[in-house]
Amino acid sequence: MSIRSFVIGLSTLLISLTAFAETHTHATAKVTFTTPDGWETKKNDEMLATKSADDAAGVLFMIVDGEKLEEAVEEAEKAAKGAVPDLKMEGEPKEAELNGMKTIFIEGAGTADGDAVEVGLAVIQTPSGKFLLALGMAKKGAHEKEIGEIFQSLKPIK
Numbered sequence: 001m002s003i004r005s006f007v008i009g010l011s012t013l014l015i016s017l018t019a020f021a022e023t024h025t026h027a028t029a030k031v032t033f034t035t036p037d038g039w040e041t042k043k044n045d046e047m048l049a050t051k052s053a054d055d056a057a058g059v060l061f062m063i064v065d066g067e068k069l070e071e072a073v074e075e076a077e078k079a080a081k082g083a084v085p086d087l088k089m090e091g092e093p094k095e096a097e098l099n100g101m102k103t104i105f106i107e108g109a110g111t112a113d114g115d116a117v118e119v120g121l122a123v124i125q126t127p128s129g130k131f132l133l134a135l136g137m138a139k140k141g142a143h144e145k146e147i148g149e150i151f152q153s154l155k156p157i158k
Contacts, residue, residue, distance in 0.1 A: 024043070024048060029061070029126040031101075033153045046062055047063075048061045056143055057146070058138075062132070063131065063132060069125055070104075072123045073093055073121075084108075084137065086111050092106075101125055103124045103125070107119065108120075118140055120147070124154070
């Protein structure tokens with residue numbers, strides 16, 4: 001799985017992107033991202049979740065604990081395994097920059113609600129100084145390009 005297909009896991013949240021039209025803000029993290037028309041997005045103070053109309057893919061953004069990026073990654077992996085109990089991470093986490101924000105990515109696969117799913121996990125050090133978990137999941141082969149576009153649209157609020 002590539003970063004482009006970056007998908008992370010919650011069995012109840014699944015995404016389907018075609019035309020990007022709506023920008024959302026995660027105020028606590030001080031970041032924005034864009035979703036396509038037809039996606040349903042819900043949020044509260046700490047969490048923002050978006051899913052496709054066909055429930056085949058979704059992304060959850062939430063603040064995770066940790067004073068260091070590596071600690072936040074451990075917390076994020078625990079959250080991912082809560083959504084996909086048989087989650088098998090592939091390889092080692094990779095460090096990168098996402099629109100100027102230090103990020104650690106890791107990908108995996110497992111089963112949710114009886115379906116094979118691809119999972120992507122990113123922990124992002126945000127402008128607020130907090131760590132944002134981006135946890136996405138999609139049925140195998142569904143909406144990989146669109147989910148990658150959601151993650152690439154994630155930008156800091158200046």
